[in-house]
Amino acid sequence: FVELHGAHSGQNMASAVASVVSELDISNKLVALVSDNASNNGTLVDHLETELQGASNYSGTRWDSTKGHIRCLSHVIHLSVMSLLRGVKAIPRNVDIRAFNPGDQTLTSEDAEAFVADGNKEADELDDSGIVDSTVDLASAIDKIRKIAKIVRSSPQRMELFRDTAKSIEDYYEKKALSLGKRYTRKTVKNLILDVVTRWNSVYFMLERALEFSEAIDSLTSHPKVKIFRAYALSKADWESVALVCKWLNYFRSASTMMAAEKYPTLSFSLRIYFVLIAYVSRLEESLEVQGSAALEAGIHACKSKLLEFFDKSTFDSEYYYFATILDPRFKDSLFQSSDGLTSSLFSEDWLIKG
Incomplete structure (x- = not known):
């Protein structure tokens, strides 16, 4: 270099x-x-x-x-997802969403668990005053998980308390299954993950891990002797909103992972991924679960706007996207045919997950 x-x-x-x-x-x-x-x-x-x-x-x-x-489409995905998270106030509004680490595309939950979030602008600085939706407050739910993860990871004793709590829950389910003559596969107890707010993949892994051990978290927040977690108890609506955004982030993660490939060319995928992501976000925008929440509407709109902005910039300026797609024997000119059946099969919502 x-x-x-x-x-x-x-x-x-x-x-x-x-x-x-x-x-x-x-x-x-x-x-x-x-x-x-x-x-x-x-x-x-x-x-x-x-x-x-x-x-x-x-x-x-x-x-x-x-x-x-x-x-770089991976960077476009990063900007779109960060716009989504900032739109729902899940990350502080003063975070520079343009900051991009190419290594995030292949980030694993193990990597995220190992992060030490020094200097992380966490929920202490999170301004959620702009969210008026009292039914599903996504920022509040993620804020609570972030605080719980920070507290658990702040000392070996609290980490041990969390792991013992999760283990006790697994013991209970195993014992119950055995009493019914059924087999039970124990879940490996893992630490909670604290995100780095400039890295959306780490936000995804933090939420995914929290959902995996939601019962242990609920047990901590209702613990009769440990009061430090009580202020961060999550309601059923909180958990539902976290599961919702985690599902969205997983979809974008599939696209990001596909574009991170090093053993095959990815330019011919770009148009298809743009089409699929824009269609996916458009469906979310029209869904009742999003339309019922001002916060979610704001986030999805911000995400879609960013995707459309760079789709227009990329495909209007450069013809190489079209050349690469047509020269790929898997696609040829199929992306440009107008058959509804063909379009639905090419741009099906589960294509990225299957891919």
Whole structure:
């Protein structure tokens, strides 16, 4: 990698890229540049076009910076999901949702469990005053889980209390099953996960783990002798809202994981993933569970707007998405046929999960 001196402006980065392209003598072979969606990358491609045209060894077809800029879909997914979480006030509004770690695409629950959330802007700073929906307060539910996870993980004694509580619940179900002559597969007791609010996958794993051990959490918040958890008791509506958003995040995680592949090209998937995600969010937008909540409506609308924004930018500017799709023998021109039956099979809601 080339060390970049000075500010990380688009112009400086363009000069660095142009220098490498010239050194490798590939200026006439340059097709596209893939980047995340930071504003300085837009400046980069504009200046790179000028830099290449001014190079002494440049000849032949002019490189088109507009067509040749491929926007990272994984980063688009990140921006969309973070917009969703910020829209429902599940993360502090002052969090920079543009911050993106490519490694998050392959993040596992084990990785998330190992995080030490130093400097994490947690629920102490969460401003949920804008949420007026008293029936399902998603921010409040996630806030409670975040606080419980923080308390449990704050000391070995509390972590042991949580694990003993979860183990006792497993003992109860095993004993009950045996009394009925049935087999019971014990659940492995795991620690709660504390999220890092700039990493939506960690929010997903925090909620998923909380749902897995919801009975243990409820037991802690109603413990007769341990009062520290009582203020964070979750209602049935709280748990339902957490399960709802966890389901949504799992769907986006499937798309993100597919785009993280390194052993096969992914550009030909991009249009299909855009179509599927936009259709999925549109269905959510029209669902009764979302329309009944001002907070959820705001989050889903923000998510859809971000997807549409970058879908328009990407597919209007660059024809390479279409070329890649047509050249993929699995798709060819099928994405552009108007048959309702074909469309429903190509864009079925469970395609990402199956994939």
